[in-house]
Amino acid sequence: MSLKTSTLPNYTSRKLVDRLMRGCVFIATGLAIVPLLLIIGYVVIIGGGALNWQFFTDVYQPPMTAETMDSMFGAPGAEPGAIDPNDPFANLDLGALTGGTADAGATPVPGQEGAPTAEEKGADILEAEARGGVLHAIVGTLLVTSLAVLIAMPIGILAGVFLSEYPANPVATTVRFACDVLSGAPSIIVGVTAYILIVNAQGADGRPLGFSGIAGAIALTFLMVPTITRTTEEVLKLVPEATREAALAMGATTWYSTFTAVVPAALSGIVTGVMLAFARGAGETAPLIMTVLGSNVLVTSLFQPISALPLITYRYTESPFPSENTLAWGSAFVLMMLVLFVNIAVRIATRNRLKGR
Amino acid sequence: MTVTSTTNQHTLTVRGLKPYYGKRLAVRPVDLKIEANKITAIIGPSGCGKSTVLRCFNRMHETVLNARVEGEVLLDEDNIYAPDVDPMLVRRKIGMVFQQPIALRTRSIFENVAIGLRLSGMTNQHQIAERVEASLRSAVLWDEVKDKLNQAGSALSGGQQQRLSIARTIAVMPDIILFDEPCSALDPISTLKIEELLVELRREYTIVIVTHNMQQAARISDNTAVFMVDTDDGQPTGVLVEYNPTAQVFTNPQDPRTEDYISGRIG
8 A cells, every 4th residue: 555645536536635624724824924924014104204203202292383384374463372281171172273274284185176375285184294282181091091091000909809709609600691791782872981981070160071081091990890800810720729729728718819819829820910901001092082172282181181092093193284193103113112112121021020039 | 946845736626517618518527636745647539528528627628609617626735626726727737748748939938938927927037037037947958958048939949938837837837747648749769758847847846737648647647647539429429437546547457448548459
């Protein structure tokens, strides 16, 4: 009998099917990474190109300077660039910025005959270089997301400990199910809920509490807690039962055994869960639209509407001004790098601390 | 540390012990008396409930979900299953070393031993350091680790980790130490070291060891309890078939099942 080929009736077809299936798997894998490569490629190339020093140090600037405005409308006294820092909505409506004239220039509607001068000067805006930066959004994202992590971390970790150490009781079963449902819930629903519960709630003075960084942080907390809880539970379950027993056999209480033996053994996994939650929170847009609203000025108070990177990415992408589109790419890039940076930093910080000693 | 003390003589008396998993009786009622400062071996085939019985001796059995115990276990005169007894205090008096060596991963070698002392409320750093050294010496580990007490406990070899577990257990000065197959995850050399250590520890502690290694039981134990698997209501149930001095169990067994087991015919 030859070892090089066979006369078995299904020999050829088996070989063929094997090749075919292997080919399918390769192709599917290739297709799976196409979106990833596209996203990273676009953001790095276009977004990375938008970066400069001003991008990180400056807040939002309208696409036009006061000088170009003056030359356009011949109104030397007008100060359209001045923004009232106490009015976060001052610059939200980009149309209002140039008194409606910019609309014609920026988005020329076919069939509508604009004055030739306006068209010409509108072209200036379209060709204007990107100005200003996104410092306000970086600060906003860091503040809101950090506050959300601070709230969600203790709740999520302690709930995860409960689920893993006291697994079989009606409360644990319900919470586990609720977490699974909530972690798959569309984030806009979370946003609407936070809007009704917090933004729309009546304050002590009878007026709605209004949009604020805190409302955004709480909305993000809703999204983070299930992730942290379930990750914590899963990694704690991986800790060998023997570790718990060793501590219990020393005469430790369950609490002591959990927090001195079990949790430290699973620490890196728990940190990963928190990181996942941070990354998810930092990238959420829908809940923030409903809660923090956004702002074009640097706000450091969590009691006011505040900006955030995903929010300005969304708003500036919609903007008719190419310079603002550039800002959107840049902020997308910064958001990606922020998540990556925090991830790496925490991993380094929580690497096995005893190894190096 | 290894000074023979006449005051440290503790016995365990087991009366009608019935360990349950849920509704299922795991072992038929057990009655035996563990003698002071002797090594008592518990042997038997897999599934005969020898570990279950051992875990009843320091109330570890009930940490398993739905597991419970009926009957009495007396440490000297006191029933550890009396309603007002705190299991945590029982476990401090009756220590336990497990099959898998446990070096608490995120703790240094020093802290692995000191954890029990801190648990029992000792705060004086000097005292703790002294006791850790004494325990590591007793566990014949001191010379190997004295220069790296701050390294992670998990960096030690399996045999060293098992001696570290023993050091951790004896640091709190229990009355009785239970060993649950302490050598089955170890190589022969490490096993030999642990066996020598057990014989040494017998001077100060009453020792109960579960082992599936009959030669080990014959080598180091003074008394041997033999468990077998029987079937009650279609469920395998453990049963204590013989409890006698080791020499007698291995040369002149009283029960035919013991003879079959030690001669290799069953199990």
